[in-house]
Amino acid sequence: MPDDLAAYRHKRDLAASGEPDGAPASSSGEHPIFVIQKHDARTLHYDVRLEVDGVLKSWAVPKGPSTDPRVRRLAQPTEDHPLDYARFEGVIPEGHYGAGTVLVWDLGTYRNLRAEKPGDGASMRQSLEEGKVEVWLEGRKLRGGYALIRMKDRNGWLLIKMDDDEADARRDPVRTEPDSVLTGRSLDEIRAQEGD
Numbered sequence: 001m002p003d004d005l006a007a008y009r010h011k012r013d014l015a016a017s018g019e020p021d022g023a024p025a026s027s028s029g030e031h032p033i034f035v036i037q038k039h040d041a042r043t044l045h046y047d048v049r050l051e052v053d054g055v056l057k058s059w060a061v062p063k064g065p066s067t068d069p070r071v072r073r074l075a076q077p078t079e080d081h082p083l084d085y086a087r088f089e090g091v092i093p094e095g096h097y098g099a100g101t102v103l104v105w106d107l108g109t110y111r112n113l114r115a116e117k118p119g120d121g122a123s124m125r126q127s128l129e130e131g132k133v134e135v136w137l138e139g140r141k142l143r144g145g146y147a148l149i150r151m152k153d154r155n156g157w158l159l160i161k162m163d164d165d166e167a168d169a170r171r172d173p174v175r176t177e178p179d180s181v182l183t184g185r186s187l188d189e190i191r192a193q194e195g196d
């Protein structure tokens, strides 16, 4: 198992929470996956996750992603998650880490834009170390370039839509497309069906 998942397992009682156990997994397709999970925990936030070297690198984004390149969204790094977490949707019971409802808000694949740039060629691992990640998302709700940039002198990162043909200041999918891309359910419906 990748050591990257030690923190994930340490924080959880997986038998009780119903979350994936993080068994080893390899990428299923030609391109690595990304997922954005809407997580109604103590405070509502969006967990942005990118597949890198067999795990999901993760950031919690309180306001969720924007499609407007002028908007910068705070993105707080969180522990790596197992790949099969990408399809986890349900209710984490009270008293457990991350207690609350999880909905798969967007799911798709991505490309590492820096790897494709002549004169750059940075791997995802290298991009994470440098605090400068640039990916092209192919999701159901989100498409186009997104940058994740580590702020100087702070622990936080910023999630920013890159200025490309997919940028659109008038769209606001966090508000207009609130439900699950996996099941079409809202947070309330998941709570009603899977909550205690």
Ligand code: MN
Binding pocket: 039, 041, 045, 047, 060, 098
């Ligand atoms: Mn979360």
